Amino acid sequence: MPERPVYVGLLGLGTIGTGVVRLLQAHGPRIDERLGFPLRLKRIADIELERDRGVPLDSYALTQDWHEVVDDPEVELVIELIGGDGVARSAVLAALKAGKSVVTANKALLAHHGPEIYACAETYGSDIAFEASVGGTIPVLRALREGLCADRIDALHGIVNGTCNFILSEMEERGETYAACLKRAQDLGFAEADPSFDVNGMDSTHKLCILLGLAFGLHVLPEAIPTDGIECVTPLDIEYAERVGFRIKLMAIAKERDGGVEAWVSPTMIPRDSVLGRVGGAMNAIEVRGSMSGPTLYYGAGAGSLPTASAIVADLMELARAGRCGVKRRVPPLGTPVLREIPLRRKEDLEGEYYLRFSALDRPGVLSHIAGALGEHGISIASLLQLERHASEAVPVVMMTHPAKDAALRAALAEISHMGDVLAPTQVIPVEREI
Ligand code: HSE
Numbered sequence: 001m002p003e004r005p006v007y008v009g010l011l012g013l014g015t016i017g018t019g020v021v022r023l024l025q026a027h028g029p030r031i032d033e034r035l036g037f038p039l040r041l042k043r044i045a046d047i048e049l050e051r052d053r054g055v056p057l058d059s060y061a062l063t064q065d066w067h068e069v070v071d072d073p074e075v076e077l078v079i080e081l082i083g084g085d086g087v088a089r090s091a092v093l094a095a096l097k098a099g100k101s102v103v104t105a106n107k108a109l110l111a112h113h114g115p116e117i118y119a120c121a122e123t124y125g126s127d128i129a130f131e132a133s134v135g136g137t138i139p140v141l142r143a144l145r146e147g148l149c150a151d152r153i154d155a156l157h158g159i160v161n162g163t164c165n166f167i168l169s170e171m172e173e174r175g176e177t178y179a180a181c182l183k184r185a186q187d188l189g190f191a192e193a194d195p196s197f198d199v200n201g202m203d204s205t206h207k208l209c210i211l212l213g214l215a216f217g218l219h220v221l222p223e224a225i226p227t228d229g230i231e232c233v234t235p236l237d238i239e240y241a242e243r244v245g246f247r248i249k250l251m252a253i254a255k256e257r258d259g260g261v262e263a264w265v266s267p268t269m270i271p272r273d274s275v276l277g278r279v280g281g282a283m284n285a286i287e288v289r290g291s292m293s294g295p296t297l298y299y300g301a302g303a304g305s306l307p308t309a310s311a312i313v314a315d316l317m318e319l320a321r322a323g324r325c326g327v328k329r330r331v332p333p334l335g336t337p338v339l340r341e342i343p344l345r346r347k348e349d350l351e352g353e354y355y356l357r358f359s360a361l362d363r364p365g366v367l368s369h370i371a372g373a374l375g376e377h378g379i380s381i382a383s384l385l386q387l388e389r390h391a392s393e394a395v396p397v398v399m400m401t402h403p404a405k406d407a408a409l410r411a412a413l414a415e416i417s418h419m420g421d422v423l424a425p426t427q428v429i430p431v432e433r434e435i
Contacts, residue, residue: 003037006320009069011091012081013046016105016132016312018053019305020079023313025055031317039320043069066091070098077319079312080104085112092117096126101328103315105132105308108197111209111222118333127328129315134207135160135284137307139314140298144214144288145335151290153215155255157270157435160207162282162302163191163198164230164250168267169280172238172247178231190282190303200229201250201265208252208263213334215254215288216261218342226347228266237357237427240385240398246355247272248429249279262345266430269355274435287435348407353382353431356401358416359394359424366421370397373419377412379404394423400431 010017024031024041032038044057045066063069070078070091078095080102082088088109095102097120104110110117110130121128131141135158144153159165163185170181182199185191197203205227212218230250241248246269254263270277275297279285284302289295301307322328360366371381385398401409413426 005038005040006076006323007040007042007072007074008077008079008316009043009045009072009075010041010079010081011045011066011069011088012079012083013044013048013053014081014083015305016308017044017046017079017081018055019309020081020312021053021055021057021060023306023309027313031313035317035320037320037324039316042075043072045069067094070095070100076100076323077316078102079316080106080109081312082106083108085109089113089117092128093120096120096128097124099124099126101127101129101319101323103129103132103312103319105130105312107133107203107206107210111206114210114213114334115219115339121333122329125328127319127322128333129319130210130333131315132308132311134210135286135298135300136162136302136304137310138284138286138298138300138302139311140286140288141210141214143296143298144211145331148288148290148293148296149335151293153256153288153290155289155434156211156215156253156286157276157432158204158208158211158252158284158286159249159276159279160252160284160286160302161198161201161204161250162284163195164204165279165284166190166282167199168230168233168238168248168250171233171235172242175235175239177235178233199231201227202229204250204252204265208254208265211252211286212254212261212263213339216256216342217334217336217338217340218261218344219339220263220344224344226264226266226350230267232427233267233429234427236396237355237429240355240357241269241429242272244383244385244400245272246270246431247277249276251276251432253432256342260343260345262350264347264350264430269429269431270435271433276435348405348410350406351403352406353403353433354401354409355427355429355431356399357427358397358399358422359426360397361393361421361423362395363421367397369419369421370416373415374399374401374412377408377415379408379412
């Protein structure tokens with residue numbers, strides 16, 4: 001007798017949802033063969049059903065009401081691709097409460113409501129999988145949850161936003177402005193129509209929240225993570241970075257040391273010849289440093305319909321197998337049943353090296369004013385990169401510092417901003433050498 005299928009419901013038929021349908025149609029027989037039983041997409045919900053997605057949809061029951069998918073007693077697994085944390089949260093909780101396991105790519109939902117969702121799955125005997133929420137197709141969450149579970153993770157450095165990596169790579173290659181490269185990213189379909197969360201760093205912060213859970217057993221809300229986007233990076237900064245052997249990347253960084261964890265998202269100068277320094281275009285890469293395992297690297301497409309769909313369907317297959325074997329939640333979503341109580345270091349206590357670009361009037365004494373204010377706050381200058389005459393009234397004065405406390409730097413910059421010979425806000429970019 002042929003095996004009974006596992007039925008699936010899909011919420012959200014946007015770019016990624018359509019990719020899931022396409023992948024299931026292309027690889028259906030291969031997937032069934034690997035599972036040893038049929039996996040069948042049965043119902044799809046989306047508010048917009050008229051639009052042609054370029055894939056045949058006639059074999060599915062279509063609806064505009066997500067309840068019809070979640071309430072179908074035959075549907076065992078639900079894929080949530082609605083996005084955001086409004087309807088998506090209600091739908092995920094409803095599915096989990098009905099004992100259905102859920103696959104989601106929704107990083108904002110997990111960053112804000114992860115503990116509520118994981119607890120709900122445990123209470124109702126369901127499960128949740130979210131590999132596609134970080135790094136698209138890259139199986140980095142699986143690696144942290146299982147492959148590296150015997151080790152202690154000391155540090156994690158990630159390029160987890162393809163849009164920003166594309167824009168910064170283009171700015172360097174073409175010497176063009178941020179605005180011009182953002183427009184090209186949108187024209188080529190890399191950036192979303194509203195790319196705010198990509199370029200302001202929040203998308204990376206949501207992903208870092210999930211990585212912090214898996215790597216350090218910590219729940220941190222996005223608001224607690226210092227976040228800077230790439231909007232302020234100029235071609236001048238990129239040029240100076242190149243001169244001193246660095247490249248600017250939007251980095252999501254987390255480290256555990258001295259009894260605390262520090263985590264932040266910021267455009268960061270990293271060595272050009274490091275592995276992460278060579279990750280170009282829209283690609284993502286995450287380097288994980290374990291105390292025993294040393295560095296391991298995860299690289300691949302962090303976005304895109306089919307790469308993301310491949311991670312979603314892999315999760316679906318895992319949950320389908322688990323349901324068949326009756327061993328749901330073999331590994332807890334964050335790899336541990338109990339989260340740790342370890343403090344997240346406050347932004348003002350973070351310490352690191354910085355690149356500083358001042359816009360100053362080209363007149364005697366300006367350098368000593370700036371250096372004096374930095375010195376008074378205990379900030380030592382490692383090198384002075386630029387004191388060339390420029391055509392404009394303001395000249396860039398560029399410095400690299402030795403390690404300095406964030407609080408001391410902010411105090412010095414506040415003082416400097418009131419100086420009559422400093423014309424514009426100072427550009428501050430952290431420097432990360434240990435990559
Ligand atoms: N918008 C994201 C990026 C992809 O540009 O990397 C989805 O997480």
